[in-house]
Amino acid sequence: MSSNTARYNDILAKARWYRCSPEVLELQPDLNALDEEKDYCAFCVSTLCEDCPPKPNTVSCKDKKPNFRKRFVELPWSTDNVVDGQQRYAIIGKALEDLATNGAGSVEDVINTIKQYASWVPSFDGLRDYVDHRKSQRILQTITGIAALAVKAKCVITGPLPLLSASQSGSVTLSQEQCACILANGFFCTFPKERGFCNEINFSEIFHAADQLSHGRLDFLLHYFSRVLEKMPTGCVSFCRTALKEDTFPNWANDESQLQSVAVDQSGGFGIFLGCAPVYFPYRMIGGSVLSPTPLNVYQEGIRFLVCPELIVSCLLCEPMTVSWLREPEAIQIVGAQLFNNCERYSDGGGWIYSPAPGPSYYRYDDQDRDKFRRVTSEVIVLNAPFNIHRWQYTKEGIDDELNKA
Numbered sequence: 334m335s336s337n338t339a340r341y342n343d344i345l346a347k348a349r350w351y352r353c354s355p356e357v358l359e360l361q362p363d364l365n366a367l368d369e370e371k372d373y374c375a376f377c378v379s380t381l382c383e384d385c386p387p388k389p390n391t392v393s394c395k396d397k398k399p400n401f402r403k404r405f406v407e408l409p410w411s412t413d414n415v416v417d418g419q420q421r422y423a424i425i426g427k428a429l430e431d432l433a434t435n436g437a438g439s440v441e442d443v444i445n446t447i448k449q450y451a452s453w454v455p456s457f458d459g460l461r462d463y464v465d466h467r468k469s470q471r472i473l474q475t476i477t478g479i480a481a482l483a484v485k486a487k488c489v490i491t492g493p494l495p496l497l498s499a500s501q502s503g504s505v506t507l508s509q510e511q512c513a514c515i516l517a518n519g520f521f522c523t524f525p526k527e528r529g530f531c532n533e534i535n536f537s538e539i540f541h542a543a544d545q546l547s548h549g550r551l552d553f554l555l556h557y558f559s560r561v562l563e564k565m566p567t568g569c570v571s572f573c574r575t576a577l578k579e580d581t582f583p584n585w586a587n588d589e590s591q592l593q594s595v596a597v598d599q600s601g602g603f604g605i606f607l608g609c610a611p612v613y614f615p616y617r618m619i620g621g622s623v624l625s626p627t628p629l630n631v632y633q634e635g636i637r638f639l640v641c642p643e644l645i646v647s648c649l650l651c652e653p654m655t656v657s658w659l660r661e662p663e664a665i666q667i668v669g670a671q672l673f674n675n676c677e678r679y680s681d682g683g684g685w686i687y688s689p690a691p692g693p694s695y696y697r698y699d700d701q702d703r704d705k706f707r708r709v710t711s712e713v714i715v716l717n718a719p720f721n722i723h724r725w726q727y728t729k730e731g732i733d734d735e736l737n738k739a
Contacts, residue, residue, distance in 0.1 A: 340594050345609070360668050362504050362571055364706045371503040373495050375511055376569070381707050386510035386567050389491045406494040406649055409523040410487040424450045425523050426484065433480040437473040440464040446480070447540075451522040454537045462543040463551050475555050478562040482517035489514055497574040499652045500661055504573040509566040509671065512643045513558075519624075519645070520554070532618045532648040538625045550624070553639035557673045568707035570643050570669040572650050576661050577737055585736055610711075611637060612739075614718035617653040619665060620645060637713065641670040644713060654717035662738040665715040669708030671701060 335343075364378045376387040407414070414421045428449040437443050444457045464472055490511050497503055507515075515534075518524060522535040536554075539547040613634035615621045623638040623645060638644040644667055651665060702710045716738045725731045 337597055341598065344594055360571075360704050360706075360708060360710065360712070361666075362506070362573060364506060364569075364571075367504075371501070372506075373504070374506040375490060375492060375494065376506075376508045378706070381567075381569070383567055383707070386489075386565055387508050387569065389489050389511075391491045404496050404498060406496055407525050407528070408486075408490065408494065409518055414525075421450060422487075425521075426487075429480045429484045429521060429523075433477060433484055436477045437480075439473070443473075443476055447522055451526075451535075451537070453526045454522055455541045457540050458543040459547045460540040460551075463548050466548065471559075472555060475559045475562065476520075479517045479520050479558050482514050482558075482562070483521050483523065486511075486514035486518055494650065497572060497651045497665070499655045500576045500663060502575050504571055505650050506569055506571040507646065508569045509561070509643065512570055512646050513561045513565065515646050515649060516554075516642060517558070519649075520558075524649070530653050531651070532620045532653075533624045534645070534649045536624060550639060553674050554642055557642040560673050566671060568669060568671070568703055568709060570646070570667065570671075571708060572647050573666045573668065574651065574663065575666065576663040578661055582733075582737055585733055610714055612714045612716060613637070614716055615654070617655075617717060618648075619651045619654065619715050620648040624648070634715075636676065640674045640676055641672055641711070641713075642674075643670040647715075654715070662734055663717065664738050667713045667715075668711070669704075669706075670711055670713060671709045672711070 362372055364374055367374060374390075376389055378387070380387040409425055410422045412420060412422075428446045432442065432446045435442075440457075440461055444460065447454060447457075489508070495503065495505060497505060519534045520536050522537050522540075524534050526535070528534070539550050613621075615634055620638055621635045623635040647665065647667055654665070655661070655663060704710055716735075719726055719731065719734070726735075
């Protein structure tokens with residue numbers, strides 16, 4: 334029998350070959366064969382090219398009330414976004430346009446912009462502390478560019494974005510430019526404060542918390558924005574949700590399939606391996622604590638979302654995952670999220686945290702393998718974890734449930 338090291342190296346070699354072989358690589362969904370009842374693509378697939386981002390489905394938004402309806406994402410520029418009888422985006426749009434035009438001369442310019450429409454943000458102590466510590470004019474230049482991206486969102490996302498609802502199969506595919514515009518609006522806290530049970534998409538919590546963990550998050554996110562502002566990627570990202578109905582469950586008792594080769598990475602570190610699909614097990618909320626002050630050393634999922642920030646868009650699109658022992662098992666798959674950061678582990682006295690660091694990923698920014706739809710050949714899989722029911726996990730029903738999700 335081969336050693337763990339030999340199996341480990343063999344698995345990685347096969348994974349690298351597979352991901353770098355377009356003739357065998359067929360990532361899903363196929364954007365040329367979408368099911369209109371459950372799959373949505375927010376751009377014209379025929380306009381995908383290497384030179385520029387794809388064009389949105391329509392030149393301008395035809396449906397003036399595309400959002401704020403059940404099963405759709407509440408986008409800030411919807412005309413249904415009304416507070417106290419006033420369209421909220423009239424205030425948001427003007428505030429962001431002024432900042433994008435005049436530039437952020439100080440952190441107070443940024444804070445005053447957000448306060449015009451998001452007075453609910455607890456405080457900006459974290460953002461002030463971050464800018465004071467970094468003492469870099471480039472940060473303010475980047476934030477000015479983020480404001481321009483946020484303003485541009487309504488021009489590149491011209492149709493309603495469906496929610497990926499719990500226990501229902503479906504997919505949403507966005508261009509990387511559309512993802513950047515969504516994250517820019519999250520940075521400026523333009524989304525509604527209350528989003529039901531969905532995970533946070535606004536950056537308000539990391540602006541509020543003046544600690545090293547929040548500073549580290551801002552390092553990752555501002556580095557991502559500086560990259561896309563320098564050169565906007567021209568690919569796309571697919572967010573897929575799959576729910577398995579009971580009548581389609583495999584018959585595991587009679588399944589004679591053999592297990593694939595298995596190896597263990599004993600390093601204990603956070604690694605990204607070309608060709609390997611990481612699987613994360615949050616409790617209901619996709620993205621975990623990526624935009625909250627919770628220590629990241631507990632949640633590797635949150636670290637991955639900072640290394641590949643386009644994953645954070647799933648916090649906007651995906652309803653919480655179901656409690657699988659009460660309803661059908663489901664999984665979320667994200668295809669095409671690009672690697673924008675490398676990470677380095679260091680101690681802050683209170684645990685392990687991560688920060689951007691120079692590394693091989695920097696040099697691969699423009700050289701990551703892509704499929705025929707210009708999605709980066711990466712996959713992230715999210716399965717709902719059955720926390721606090723330890724005994725059930727080891728029953729036949731519990732094991733079958735985990736197999737069905739996989």
